[in-house]
Amino acid sequence: MSGKRLVRSGTTVDQMVRAIADRIVTGYLRPGERLDEGSLAARFDVSRTPVREALGHLSAMGLVERRPNRGAIVAVITQEHLASMFESMAELEAICARFSAERMTGAERRSLEMEHQASARMVQLGAEEDYEYFNTEFHSRLYRGAHNTHIHDLTVTTRSRLAPFRRAQFMLPGRLAKSWQEHDVIVTAIMRGDAAGAGKAARDHVSIVSEASAVFATVDPMPPVLSRSARR
Amino acid sequence: MSGKRLVRSGTTVDQMVRAIADRIVTGYLRPGERLDEGSLAARFDVSRTPVREALGHLSAMGLVERRPNRGAIVAVITQEHLASMFESMAELEAICARFSAERMTGAERRSLEMEHQASARMVQLGAEEDYEYFNTEFHSRLYRGAHNTHIHDLTVTTRSRLAPFRRAQFMLPGRLAKSWQEHDVIVTAIMRGDAAGAGKAARDHVSIVSEASAVFATVDPMPPVLSRSARR
DNA sequence: TGTCAAGAAAGTGCATGCAATCGCTATGCC
DNA sequence: GGCATAGCGATTGCATGCACTTTCTTGACA
Numbered sequence: 001m002s003g004k005r006l007v008r009s010g011t012t013v014d015q016m017v018r019a020i021a022d023r024i025v026t027g028y029l030r031p032g033e034r035l036d037e038g039s040l041a042a043r044f045d046v047s048r049t050p051v052r053e054a055l056g057h058l059s060a061m062g063l064v065e066r067r068p069n070r071g072a073i074v075a076v077i078t079q080e081h082l083a084s085m086f087e088s089m090a091e092l093e094a095i096c097a098r099f100s101a102e103r104m105t106g107a108e109r110r111s112l113e114m115e116h117q118a119s120a121r122m123v124q125l126g127a128e129e130d131y132e133y134f135n136t137e138f139h140s141r142l143y144r145g146a147h148n149t150h151i152h153d154l155t156v157t158t159r160s161r162l163a164p165f166r167r168a169q170f171m172l173p174g175r176l177a178k179s180w181q182e183h184d185v186i187v188t189a190i191m192r193g194d195a196a197g198a199g200k201a202a203r204d205h206v207s208i209v210s211e212a213s214a215v216f217a218t219v220d221p222m223p224p225v226l227s228r229s230a231r232r
Numbered sequence: 233m234s235g236k237r238l239v240r241s242g243t244t245v246d247q248m249v250r251a252i253a254d255r256i257v258t259g260y261l262r263p264g265e266r267l268d269e270g271s272l273a274a275r276f277d278v279s280r281t282p283v284r285e286a287l288g289h290l291s292a293m294g295l296v297e298r299r300p301n302r303g304a305i306v307a308v309i310t311q312e313h314l315a316s317m318f319e320s321m322a323e324l325e326a327i328c329a330r331f332s333a334e335r336m337t338g339a340e341r342r343s344l345e346m347e348h349q350a351s352a353r354m355v356q357l358g359a360e361e362d363y364e365y366f367n368t369e370f371h372s373r374l375y376r377g378a379h380n381t382h383i384h385d386l387t388v389t390t391r392s393r394l395a396p397f398r399r400a401q402f403m404l405p406g407r408l409a410k411s412w413q414e415h416d417v418i419v420t421a422i423m424r425g426d427a428a429g430a431g432k433a434a435r436d437h438v439s440i441v442s443e444a445s446a447v448f449a450t451v452d453p454m455p456p457v458l459s460r461s462a463r464r
Numbered sequence: 465t466g467t468c469a470a471g472a473a474a475g476t477g478c479a480t481g482c483a484a485t486c487g488c489t490a491t492g493c494c
Numbered sequence: 495g496g497c498a499t500a501g502c503g504a505t506t507g508c509a510t511g512c513a514c515t516t517t518c519t520t521g522a523c524a
Contacts, residue, residue: 012507012508013288013507013508037475038476046508046509047510048476048509048510049281049508049509049510050507052477053284053288053507056245056285057289059289059292060288060292068477069476069514070517071516080381081381084380084381087382087383088380091383148319149316150313150316150319151316151319151323154390158386245477268504270504278478278479279478279480280479280506281480282477284507285477285478300506301484301485301505301506301507302505303486466524467523469520469521470519470522471518471519472517472520473517475514476513477512479510479511479512480509481508481509481511482509483507485505485507486505487502487504488503489501489503490499491499491500492497492500493498494495494496494497
C-alpha cells in the first residue's frame with residue numbers, strides 16, 4: 001500500500017506525511033517504535049531527503065518525537081498526557097457544541113438531525129463499523145457547525161491524536177446504544193438552541209468515551225518490538 | 233543576529249525554526265512576504281537542506297504557507313481567521329482559568345497573587361514594557377495552573393500566533409490600568425475557587441484584548457514588499 | 465567475573481548537484 | 495492592438511555523498 005510510483009503528483013512529501021500519520025493514528029506503528037530514515041526511504045521508494053522533511057512535519061504535529069542525532073520514534077504518550085488530551089477533547093467538543101447551538105444554519109441543523117436519525121438504524125443492526133462512520137461524521141458536523149476555523153483545526157488535530165486510543169471503545173457491550181443516546185441529547189439541545197445544555201452534553205459524552213477508552217489503554221502496557229535485549 | 237557559526241550544536245534546524253518563528257511572531261516578517269530558500273540559506277549561512285526542513289516545521293505550525301513548487305510565504309491570516317483565533321483564545325483562557333480555580337496548589341495561588349500585586353506598580357509607573365513582562369507571566373501562570381499539558385500547549389501555540397496582533401494594544405490610552413483590573417477579577421475568582429467566575433472573567437478579558445487589537449489589525453492593510461508590479 | 469575503554473558499525477545532519485516545474489517575457493498570429 | 499504560445503530564467507523538489515555523532519561490540523585489566 002505504499003510502493004506506488006506517486007507519479008510526481010505535486011506533493012510527494014505530503015502523501016508520505018499522511019501515510020505515516022495514518023499508520024500511527026491507526027495504531028499500526030506503536031508508540032516508541034523506531035522510525036529510521038533509511039528504512040522509510042526504502043519503504044516508500046524515495047530518498048532520505050523527503051523522508052526527513054515528512055518527519056519534520058510529523059514532529060511538529062506531535063505524532064513523532066525527534067531526538068537530535070538519535071533518530072525519530074513514534075511519540076510516546078504518557079498516561080498523564082493521554083488524560084490531559086481526553087480532557088482537552090471534552091472541553092473542545094463542549095465549545096463546538098455550544099457554538100453549534102448558537103450558530104448552525106437551518107440547513108446544518110436539518111442535516112445534522114437527519115444523519116443522526118439515520119445512524120439509529122446502525123445501532124439497531126449492531127453494525128459497529130457503519131456506526132463508526134456516522135459517529136465520525138456526527139462529530140465533524142459539530143466542529144464545522146461552530147463556525148470557527150481555528151477551534152475546528154484544534155479539535156480535529158486533537159481528535160486525530162486520540163484516534164488510536166478511541167478505536168476499541170465500541171467493543172464494550174451496550175456502548176453503541178449509549179453513544180447514540182448521548183448524541184441524541186446533544187442534538188436535541190442544539191435544535192432548541194440551548195448552548196449551555198449542548199456544551200454540557202458534549203463534554204459528558206467525551207468524558208464517557210474517555211473512561212471507556214482508558215480501560216483499553218491501560219490493558220495494553222507496552223508490547224512494541226523490544227528487539228535488542230531479546231536478541232542475545 | 234544570525235550569521236553565527238552555530239558550532240554544530242545539536243539542533244541547527246531548531247535554532248532556525250525559532251529564529252524565523254520569532255521574526256514572524258514579532259512582525260518583523262510580514263504576512264505574505266516571500267521566504268525563498270536561497271536567501272534564507274545565505275542569511276543563516278547554511279545550505280538549503282536545513283532551510284527546507286525548518287520551513288517544513290513552520291508550515292506544520294501554521295506560521296508559513298507552502299505552495300507546491302511555488303515556494304513559501306509567511307502565512308496570510310484573513311480577518312475571519314484572525315477573529316476565529318481570538319475567539320478560540322478567549323475560550324482556551326477561560327478553560328485555563330476555570331481549571332486553575334479548581335486545581336492550583338497553594339503555592340501557585342500565592343505566587344500568582346504576589347506577582348499580580350507586584351505588577352500594580354508597573355501600572356502606576358506607566359511602565360508598559362515592564363508590564364508586558366508581568367502580563368505574559370500572568371497568563372503563563374494561568375496556563376500552567378490548569379494542570380493539563382495539552383490545553384497548555386494549545387493555548388501557548390495559539391497565543392504565539394496571535395502575538396503579532398496583540399503587540400500594539402497597550403498603546404491605547406488607559407489600557408494598562410484596565411488590563412490590571414481585569415486580571416484582578418480573574419485572580420480574585422481563582423483565590424476563592426470560583427471556577428465559573430474565573431472562566432467568565434478570563435473570557436471577557438481576552439475578548440477586550442481582541443477588540444483592542446482589531447483596531448490596529450485593520451488599520452494596517454497590507455504593506456509588504458509588493459515588488460513585482462512596482463518594478464516596471 | 466565485572467567494569468571500563470577503544471574501535472567499528474550504523475545512522476543522522478548537512479552540502480551539493482541535477483532535473484522538473486512555475487512564472488514571466490517576447491514573439492507570432494488573428 | 496489583443497491574445498495565445500513558445501522560450502527563458504528562476505526556484506523548488508529530490509537524489510546522492512560525506513562528515514560527525516551515537517551506540518554496539520570486542521578486548522583488556524582489575
